[in-house]
Amino acid sequence: MDEVLNILFNPLPNAIMTLLTGLSLVYWLFTLLMGDGFDFGSQSGLEFEGADIQDLDTPGDTDSNIEHAEPSFLSKTMDYINIGKAPLMVLVTLFKFIGWIITLITSMTFNLSSYGWKSVIILIPVFVLTYFLMHYVTIPVAKLYKNVGYSGEEAHEFLGRTGKMKSSIQGQSIGSVEVIIDKDVIRLNVQSVDGSKIAYGDEVVIINETEDKKIHLVQKTINLNSF
Structure with missing residues (x-):
């Protein structure tokens, strides 16, 4: 022993x-x-209470703007060991x-x-x-x-949620947004839905996502501080 x-x-x-x-x-x-x-x-996902996501105003053919976006180095390293698949x-x-x-x-x-x-x-x-x-x-x-039907650990529905930018984005550049759900701070890779400039610290709303669901498309929210 x-x-x-x-x-x-x-x-x-x-x-x-x-x-x-x-x-x-x-x-x-x-x-x-x-x-x-x-x-x-097995997951049910969280139901978003508020506006119907399908009613949000989204530009057409948004996926064409990000179709050739290169995954980050971190994403590639995580994919290599199948993170997200178990x-x-x-x-x-x-x-x-x-x-x-x-x-x-x-x-x-x-x-x-x-x-x-x-x-x-x-x-x-x-x-x-x-x-x-x-x-x-x-x-x-x-x-x-x-x-056995596992489809990833992400049980949150992000479309329609608002968050604060943690980087500046413009055109096809990819940045990050911080979303708070039930006191949990979650960071997502995002891209401007129409290529317009969104600065660090701006409040944005997530209105779409790419087909592979790896990048979310955002636009700046309109409020009194925007004027």
């Missing part, structure tokens, strides 16, 4: 990864005890578990305990390797959730 504990918590990288993986285990045990089980992602906590747990196993094997193979606290540097290449392995590990996981 002492030998097992020594492997799990010595050297420092092993202790860090054991603790992180243990926290995920506690999370899943707590989830099961609460009766939630493993959420397969519950985030499932993917986070897999990442920790794979990283934990690699760390244990590495520490025993290279005798990292002899490096003291400096051995923690090994976590950098471990995380990089884990990231690339996640691409292949999450493929069957994403297929499983697709087969």
